[in-house]
Amino acid sequence: MKSAIAFALAATAAALPAPQAGTSEPLRFSGMALRSASPIHFGSINANSQAFYIGKNTTTHCPEDSAASSACETANTNQTIFGYLNGQGTLSLSTTVPGGQQVYVTEGDEATGQLAGQLKFTQAHSAATSGPALYDGFSIVYDARFQFEGNDWLACPVDDFNSGYGIWAASRVEGSNAGEGCLGFTWRVVQLDDSTPSAWQYV
Template identity: 40%
Template sequence: ANGSALWLNKDTATYTPNIPQIPVTTNRTTSTIFSFDSPGDTLSLYTTVPGGQQVYVAADGQLQFTQAHTAYTGNGSLVEGFGIAQGHLLFENTGFLAVATNETSNVPDNKGTAYKIYAASRTNLTGEGFAFRAIEADNTTIPAWQYE
């Protein structure tokens, strides 16, 4: 999660406010962790920020997430349609594509290509098939305050 989009080969960007009640070290993560709502077929980022952060498929098929404190997703975006089957996250019963960008990867050695993630059912772009493995988090998993 970085810049309101989901990526491969790009660092996760998080933020924790400097408030004494929030221990800064407990809300830092280098992982992008999701929270799936089965009855609603919706997906969120696992955060503690009030209001949370919704994951959605933008009108162009790109997998994005809302900024903290807003539910705005843009025209033509879809927030429902996520599911889990055979241990993998799906959207509209299909997988995802990793589409190469012109950005250089910053993981692990600033070489290579950064890839944006798209819902395969909502784009005509060419990319590599990509699967999110769904695993149940245990009670020691610490959420980010918010993703940026």
């Protein structure tokens, strides 16, 4: 009798669906901008200089002269990969550096001149930010759309020399003087296979 019950339980367990990415393990994804008939359409969202851009390359680092050198051989060096758990509201970068790296939106601080709404990330081995930071408010909604505080995003030209567009949260930009010529866009989540390697750290 016991063997029959054990067999039935095993069969039931085998029939249960595997946990979906993003529920018990972080969903790993890259970001793609959608804005028809614009220079940012289909552009990738890349980590560079502790902020995020369209039109700038991803920048990473791996300390090849340290104990982590073996990880450098297979580390991702050219793609920005995010990690997100459904319902938590926070966002991280997919890295192997101890402590990880968190993504945040600047809250804005008149005293230091920090503008509100810019999408940035923390340094490795440090929780320091460029000023007041908002870590909570990220979500994936219908049609693989990624938002912050229920709103989409703005891509604002960095300068007049076509050196990329900075990423800003539309919910926080009003009055922050992010710049002229900003383009609203939809952030499309592009889910990645688990075999895609993580970066050691982004810089």
